[in-house]
Structure formats: structure tokens, C-alpha cells
Amino acid sequence: MTENVNREKAIELVNITKHFKGVYANKNINISLYKGEILAILGENGSGKTTLMNMLAGIYQPEEGEIYVNGNLASISSPNDSFNYGIGMVHQHYKLVDIFTAEENILLGFRKESKSEVIARVNDIVNKYGFKINLKKKIHNMSISEKQTIEIVKVLVRNVNILILDEPTAVLTPQETDVLFDVLRKMRNDGKSIIIITHKLNEVMAISDRVAILRKGEYITSFETAKTNERELTDYMVGKKVDLKLERLKILASPPVLEIRQLNIMKDDGTVAIENLDFFLRGGQILGVAGIAGCGQKEMCEALVGLRPYKGYITHNGKSIVGYSPEQIRNLGIYMSFIPEDRLGIGLAPSLSITDNMMLKDYKDNKGIFVDREKARAKAENLIERYNVVTPSTETPVKNLSGGNVQKILVGREIGLNPNVLITAYPVRGLDINSSYMIYDILNQEKAKNTAILFIGEDLDVLMTFCDKIMVLCHGKNMGVVHTKNTTKEEIGLMMTGSKDLSIELGKTYGIASDSLLSEEEWNVLMGKEVIDNGK
């Protein structure tokens, strides 16, 4: 790093600290960005990358520490201040007015300059860096990469010298990514400094000059990209093994309960969430799912329980449930419990009482036209006592409860339905240690009851100690299923970032159960395929 000493610093962050509701998002962070370089900020979800950058963009203010821009102490208290210091940020979720044209979006916020002046500047930028844009096109008619281009131009037009990009490639195809990277290199050669937030190691290697690593809100270290490798970066990103007193129950797994083949799902924005995924769940087994946020886990869960359209084949105990709505699945007598990531937005009705939320899934089970609120109230009282839920009464709206108590209500209700398939997404996110362990205990008890459990997790340590097997997803593809006994965190980390694909490496197909309840012929019939070769 000695060669950097003489170079000028574009930004220097000194001891930056920020916390939300008592939890540190950033703690004593010291990072420098030199002029004319591309710095990658690498870290897992929740490691504080975006929070840190939002402080440079004027969205948050640091509670402690100083920001120096070009060597001078800066006070950035709004996005406008940020522009005045020559800093521009392209956010992960684009901030464009959908019904305006590209031109109108770019012009927004300019007061002193004339329209022609700004447009002339836009044309300069477009020619200089080789962007392809149509200024008269409306945003809602644009593809994602076009929108991103508009966002970048919008920022550059403000004479920005420091450009921050928050996970710019998350929604791009590999080809679009290459185009973006070319543009970024041109900008760097033009003397601009660029920060790119990412958790994809191959991209870090491809684009950055230096890389800084954050973990759990703290700055870990930084490297010159040319002097490091993906494995070393993974080690620093996920950290050393944390000792967890989590127990993996040893239970003899039963035949597959849920079998999924050729699953294809789209995200809301029309991009691919899950591509040709095969997997299966056994009773009495916990299948962990590891993957970077947005690699299709959420969409997969929603499709499995019938909340999201998909293409593909799902069988439950050998019976096809393809295309069934949650209601139809229930009517078959199948109890699939789903503990979604968005507890108050999907799993519970936030303004309704605990009692009302108790009967959300089984209010139709009693006869007659009236709901049985007495039964639901008894259930609520039972659950409050059993899981030590802190609440004034059973009639309190669930949105007034704290995060841990909300989750206890949700998990308690879902377990109370005696499911034979349990799908959980980030069940302990945001919970304190005790509540977390209570949730793990409950899941283990369910496992002991021979329930098939799908566990979408984010903490690799937990996945490694708690699950029986781990399926790793990257960009919606199955990178392989590993037994937690026979793998390492590093291996999973490499698979998550797409650097390692076991299905290619070992030439194995993952996710097809050898003891499937349906024979291959039956699968072929189900999947509408012609049986080409019976003889093998």
C-alpha cells in the first residue's frame, strides 16, 4: 500500500459510526478513496455497506467521525450538499419518476441552469463515455439497464467527480454488466473516482483497483485487487468460525415429502428469479438454503406455497400440486406452513389483534358463517404463555409488538397448524439471542415430529451447524447441495458468489431424489415428456 501514500485522497472516512435503534450499522469505519481509482466495497448482507455510502450521499448523517472530501472536512446533511461536494450516488433501487421521460428525470432539480445548457452537458457525457440513451423515452417503457444508464447520467450531469454505485450489477445480465464495466473504466481513466458496492467476488476481481471489506458493520481490511484472490476475500468477508451452541438433531430422514423439478420463477420486475431448479425435502430433515440476497429465495418460497406463478413441477407426497393456490393446497388437506421474511407484510395482518391473527389460516375450519373468536382467543392465550410473548392483551394489534414477539406469534401460529412441510425465510432476522434460540428450538422440535423443513438463512455459521444439508443458490441456479458434515464455509462462500459450481465440477445433477415417490416414467408423464429411451 506504500505506493498510495503520494496519491491524493478523494474521500477519507475517519471513525464513522452510525447506529439504528441501538444496533451498530457502522462502527469506527476508516476508508479512503484515492483519485482516479475504482474501489470495491465488499461485505455480506447487513454488513453496513449501503448505510456507509448513504452517509456520503447525504441521506444519513454519521453520529461520530468525520468525512474529508479532497482533504477538507465536509458536512453533508442532504443529497444537495453531497452534489456540491461532487459526490453522486446511484442507488440500488432506482429513484426515477416512472411517467416522466428520461430528459425530464435528468432535468429534475435543476433551477439555475437553462434546459438547453443541461441537455448540452448530457450530450457531452453521452458521447464521452459511450452511453446509449433515448432522452425522449418514458422511464416505464425502459429496461432495467436503460434505467440504470439514466440514473448514472443523471448523477454525472451534476459535475460529479466521485461516483458511488450500490450493487449496480444485481439486476443486469452478464452482457449488460460488461457494458457497464467498460463505461466505468472510461470514467476512471478520465480521472473520476468510483466506489462500487457488491458482494460478487468475480466482479470485484474484474473491475476494482482496490477492495475494502466490511463485516457486521466494521471495517476489516483492504487490499489491492491485483494482490489478492477470491478465496482470501471470502475468508475476510465471512469471518472466522463463530462458536454457536446450536444443536443438529440426528433423526432418520424419511422419504421425500416435497419434490420440485424444473422450477422457473420470475421476479416482479420480469427478471429471472429461479432457473431450472430441482430439489426435494425429506421429512425430519432441515434443508438450508444459502445465497446472496435477491438470488431467488423469496420468490422460491412464494412459489412453493402457491403465492407466485411459476413454471415447473411440484409434488407433495407424490401428488402433483402444480398451479394450486394456497386455498386449493389447504383443501387437499396439505398443511404447508410458511414463515415469510416479511412478517407484518405477508405473514400477519398488522392492524388486527393477536386473536384475529391466530385464526388467519384456519378461520374456515369451523362450521357456519361466523368466526370462532373464542377458540382463537384461547389459542392466543396459550401461545402467549408458552412462548413468553410480551403483550398487554390478546386484543393488541400485532404491529404494536416488538420484532421478537411478532415473530413468536407468527411461528407459533404456523407450528400450531401441525404442518408436514415448513418453509421459513430468515426466521431469526432482527431477533435478539434468546428469541433466536427459542425459534431454533421450535424448529428442532418440528424436525423431531418428522416435518420437512426448508430454512432460508443468511448466517453461514448457523446454516452449517443447524441444517442437515445446504442447497446453494446463485442467480437462481442450484450450485449444488452439500451435507453440512462434509463441507466448509469457504466452499459455500465460493458457491454463493458463483465461483464454484459443484454440478459442473462434479458432473452431478443435484436435487433429484434417488428414492423419489414417483418413478422416472411417472415424472415424464407429469412433465408431459415423451419417453424416448426405456432401455437405458
Added chain:
Amino acid sequence: MENNITSIKRHEPLFKIFKRNDMPKWKALLIRVCATLGAIIFSMILASIIIGKNPFEIFGTMVSGAFDLPWRLIYDGVVLLGFGIAIVPAFKMRFWNMGANGQVLVGCLAACLVMFYFGNKMNNVILIIIMFIVSLIASIIWAVVPAIFKAFFNTNETLFTLMMNYIAIGLVAYCNFVMAKGMRETPGIINNLTEKGWITFHFLPPTIKSYILPIIVIILITVFIYIYITKTKQGFEVSVLGDSEKTARYAGMNTKWIMIRTLIISGIICGIIGFLFATCVHHCVTVNLCGGKGFSGILIAWLSNFNPLIMAGVSLFMSFIDNGTSSVTATYSLGSNALSSVIIGLIFFAILISEFFIRYRVVRRQRTTKEAKEC
């Protein structure tokens, strides 16, 4: 370090607004009552300046005028309640049905058309049954079309239901013109001599006979809707859907059907009101049959937090103000009934302001103490 902190400018707004959940119910009620009383006192003073009489005398005229025709007072209040109740199921679902006016209007129109064209051609009982059925069908169509479009194409129901009002008004004007054979704007009271298609209770005193049936029916509907919303499975589905659509789908509810079904119920209630207007009260249909009741109904439902019992009280109070000020207008020959609008406007205004302070706490910037703490 200290130097740095002071050099960073912190822009704090002068007032900060926080949401509050801690206001006791009695206190909230007291604030609302005080706001209403304040508005009445203020409007009485205003009226006394205009009229030039002392405010207590005006208030006295208002009270005695309102209670002069007690059945009229009750009827007006109950009709307002009916409009409010009609929108309750939809609003519970956060389906902003602005079209109660139009829905009642087409129901009344359908009944009037049958009454006009078939009045002398069939048995009175059959006629009334047919009128009832066509009223319901017309109102259901008016309510359910926006719901279908919302369910399948996610159109904006506020604009859609609002526009349906104007279609209804146009339709009524046209049909009246046709019924009057182009000679006048309306055919006047239909079957005035034969009373075909009328429901009248001749054995009752004239002050009550046309009002009694609507009052009874609307009270029954109110009780039914109260039970429907709070106790039934369908009502539970409506509450969940109103709270979070994703949660409703997660719980296995058919959200499209729930939306359509709920608007059918709204339509039925509006149809019944329209039918009662045609058979019991007005015996004709005019473009301003509903006045602004469809919209007042929305305010009443909101102010009462969708509680039918409170809605009944608020409706009667509104009716009292309306009838009372009419009598003030007549007594002091004010010419128009603008005073009523002024008073009702002031009351709503006062209540809305008090709602803000009931739900939020406003705190002034305390710069000096904060900076003292930081040092």
C-alpha cells in the same frame, strides 16, 4: 473534536411531529366533543353578527326548529346513516367507494322506470317485487363494475366510482326527459293518483307514514352490517384484505372474489335505499335526489371509525344541524340555506383538526437543551 461537531450544521425543523398511541379513549372523546361545541358556539356568534340577534336566541330557534318535525329529523339522520353503512364494507377493505350517490340514484331510477311504464299493467304486489329486484340489479351493477376492473386490471376505484356517479346523473336526466315525453324536464311524481308502486301506510299519521318503513329497514341493515363485519367469516376476510392484500393471499383468501362480493353487498344496500326512495318517499327520481349524502356518509363513517353505533349518533347530530339551520334560515328569512353548510363545514373542520392532535404529538425544537447535553 468539539470543534468539528460544532462546525457540522444540523438543520432541525422547528416542529417535530410524532405519532402517539397513548391517548386514553375518554380524553380523545372529550377533545372531539369540545371541538364540536366550539364550532357550534363559533358559528352561533357568526350567525348573530349576520342576523343581528343574540346568539342564544338563534340557538333556541335552531333547537326548537329541529325538534318541530321529530320524524323528519329521525328520517334524515337514518338516511344519512344508510349511505354511511353502504360504504362501510368497502371502506373496511380500503376500497374507496365514492359512488354511493350514483349507486342509490340508479337503484331509484330503475324502480321509477318500472313504476312509470308498468304501473297500470300488473298487480301492485308483483309490481313492487319487480321494482325491488331491478333496483338491486341496477345498484349492484353500478357498484360491482368498478370492483371487477379493480380486481382484474387494478384500476383506481376512487376515480372509477366517482365517474359512475356522473353517468348515473346523466342517465337520470335522460330517462326523466323520455318519461316526460320531452315536454318537461321530469314527469313529476309518478302515479300520483293511482299510487301504483307506492308503499304507503294510510292508517298512520301523515307525518310518519312515508318515513316509517325506510327508518325500520335501514336500522335493520345497520345491525346486519355490524354483525357481518365483526362476527362473520366474510367480514373477517374483508378486514384482513383491507389490512394487507399480501397477507390475505397468504392466508389462502380469494382476494378478487372478496372484493367483488363486498361491493355486491354495498350495491344491495344502495339498491334498497333507492327502492325505498322510489316506493315510500319521493315516488320520482331527480338528478339531485341524493344531494351530497353519499359523500357525507363517507365522512360519517370515517369520523365514527366505522362503528355503526357511533355512526348512528353522528348521523342524527348532522340531521339536527341541518334541520335546525333550515328553520333558522326560514325564521330570519335568510334566503338560502348557506348557514347550514357553514356550520357543518366548521364542525367537520374542528373535528379534523382535533383528530390530528389526538393522533400526533407536536414537539417544538429544543435546541438549547440538546446542545447542552452534547457538550
